[in-house]
Amino acid sequence: MTESNGDITRQPRLFLDEPDMTSEAKKTYIGLDHCSYSPRHLGDSKHEFMECDCFEDFRDGVNHACGEDSDCINRATLIECVNGLCNHSCRTDCENQRFQRKQYADISVFKTKRKGFGVRANSDIEQHKFIYEYIGEVIEEEEFRNRMVKYDQQGLKHFYFMMLQTGEFLDATLKGCIARFCNHSCNPNSYVNKWVVNGKLKMGIFANRQIKKGEEVTFDYNVDRYGANAQPCYCEEPNCIGFLGGKTQTDAASLLPQNFADALGVKPSMEKKWMNMMKAKGEKIAKSDTTTVNIDFVNSLQLEPCTKTEDVNRVMSVLLQIDDAFIAEKLLERITLTEDEAMHYQFIKLHGYLICSRLIAMFEDKPDIVWKILNFLTVLPKTTKNGIIHSGIDKKVDSLKNNTRFEPVCEALLEKWSKYETYTRISKKDMTENSKVIDLRRIRLPFGWEIVHENGKPMYYNAQRQIKQANPPTDSAYRSTSNNNLSGGMEPNSRSATPSASTSRYTGSAKYLPAATYPQMQQKRTLSPEEYEKKKKSRVEWEQRELELRKQQEQDLLKARLDQEYQKKSELERIIEEANKQKELERLGKLRQSQEEEEMRKLKKQTSHTNAVENKWVKFFAQHVPNLIKNYQKDVGKDILKESARNIVKSLAQKEVKKNAVRSPPEELSKEKRAKVKTFSIQYMDRLVSKMKEKKGKKEQ
Secondary structure, eight states, rough: EEEEETTEEEEOOOTTSSOHHHHHEEEEETEEESSSSSTTTBBBBBBOOOOOSSOOOEEEEOTHHHHHHHHOOHHHBBBBOTTSSSTTTTTTSOOSSSTTTTTTOEEEEEEEESSSSEEEEOOOOOOOOOEEOOEEEOOOEEHHHHHHHHHHTTTOOOEEEEETTTTTTEEEEEEEGGEEEEEEEEOSSSSEEEEEETEEEEEEEEEEEOOOOTTOOOOOOOOOTTTOOOOOOOOOOOOOSSOOSSSHHHHHHHHHHOOHHHHHOOOOHHHHHHHHHHHHTTTOOOOOSSOOOOOHHOOOOOOEEEEEHHHHHHHHHHHHHHEEEEEEEEHHHHHHHOHHHHHHHHHTTTTTTHHHHHHHHHHHHHHHHHHHHHHHHHHSSSOOSSHHHTHHHHHHHHGGGGGGTTTHHHHHHHHHHSSSSSOOOOOHHHHHTTTTTTOOGOOOOOTTEEEEEETEEEEEEEEETEEEEEOOOOHHHHHHHHHOSSSSSOOOSSSSSOOOOOOOOOOOOOOOOOOOGGHHHHHHSSOOHHHEEEEHHHHHHHHHHHHHHHHHHHHHHHHHHHHHHHHTTHHHHHHHHHHHHHHHHHHHHHHHHHHHHHHHHHHHHHHHHHHHHHHHHHHHHTTTTTHHHGGGGHHEEEEEHHHHHHHHHHHOOOOOOOOOOOOOSSSOOOOOHHHHHHHHHHHHHHHHHHHHHHHHHHHHH
16 A cells, blocks of 8 residues: 555555554543534524435344445535434444444544644554544634633644634644644645534544544644644655645635635645736735635635536535525536436435525525526426425415516425425335345435335335335446446535645644545546537437437326227327317417427526626726725725625615516616715615724724
């Protein structure tokens, strides 16, 4: 087993002969079995727990449900199953309970030559294996900043922080577990990931490649040091640049939290390229005190559609917990760019209707985004109605009908969903009764297929194709899609080997460094434009064949039913009825097609016109607002002033469109209108300045 960094390949260094210092190391802190929360609400996840769709799978007295290679929804979205909450699915003690059952890797503490204590593997640790939970005290941001000052005044050489979520930090400096001794490396063999466990957010350390017995367990701290001086790095890796911390690393670490970066498809090279571009322009990389997201960087991204199940999994795991509207809008854009039906099925499977319901509530004051969500819902393939009912999306859409802009698409959605069928889920009893024929627990269905309950027996159902059968589906086309896209759960890409600003470890020797790239993490290459177009063309041709096949099947079914009735009638009646039915079918077909085309024309025209009018107002106000607020630059700074100008212009434009969606701006700004715009702009900036002064005053206290 070798480890690789770029063109450098070498055997990992082993520390088998170093004495075990675990007992001595544990005397340096107060041990915790679980994270402590003060106050108790800290660490709460935004995600409402839902059962997965797995079946219990007891073999040799062990429940193998929800394992590493399963299609468990919870596991794919970084959520652990909980005994007592999954009673109707995977039951109890499934394999997706590693944090709760403390299924830690065999590790111990040893003394390094220059880095103090370190952690080593006592046996081989396989890739993606859960190593240990990073345990400590979960505290609020104000307490975090107080402790930073306090620890520095006490002369502590090392202290250990991770940002759990916005405004909440995990401190393992005085209380924690042996995971706190994992050192930094510029070429790490593990990474940190955030999981939801029984309603709380937990930080876990996972192997990003195989770790040999005796090898030190390390991860990239990738942390903002709040202006601390750079310190020597002693990781001794071939790619080590020699320092941790300092201004350069502080700027680099502030771009984007790791989980957001993974969901947006951001790679380290993209961040590096953008930072070099900013430096070449002589522009400072601004850091916000209120968010870990660099808005300018995210806005510069050219988002791409999801092409693999891992892409959808990463996006959905963030959307299930997100409270950042800016990132939510960007992730929604990536989802709506996706046209692959297989990815649409994966979106629905991972609580997609619930996500859409929450996003509609989040953006209720932004009709353009709500419009985008509704239109995306119209292209989702047909499934059972269970997810729609459970999420309440049907009620949300029904409430939007009162808005004349949304009425047509809402009516179309409700009409579409009314034709979906509802089924009860497969019970343990149903599974047991049919296990003599086939083991339902080990079936990996192609996209679009579900196991449903009908008349006391399980059936295989494809709502989109309107097929129901007793035996497992053997459609080669769908199975090919399944095999290509369901090869496993989430795998860390070249970025996921490192914790981000939101999963960072704050220490006395901290630094942002690009994550190491390993051969195991590069097996799935990015398609070239030519390959992508070729695959896309192949997909379109296959979908066309499937559509024709489905139409032929529907026609065959209709013909068979008509033939049965035809035999019961006299020859004259058959001739008359056949002619009438043919005319009626043609009339209804033409009418339906005409209605659909008219609705689409109206929707496209209305959307295009509204956006065009709003853009005109934005350009109009942009000529005046910056001059009206330029005197505030000394109070808020150049960057915030620019951002405020954009916000004011956007608000003014939206107000004008809301008043009259068809009226374009005038040639010149009237005196009365200019006074109103000036008043609005000054009030906006006064409120902003007041908030900034109030916040500064609290920090000084």
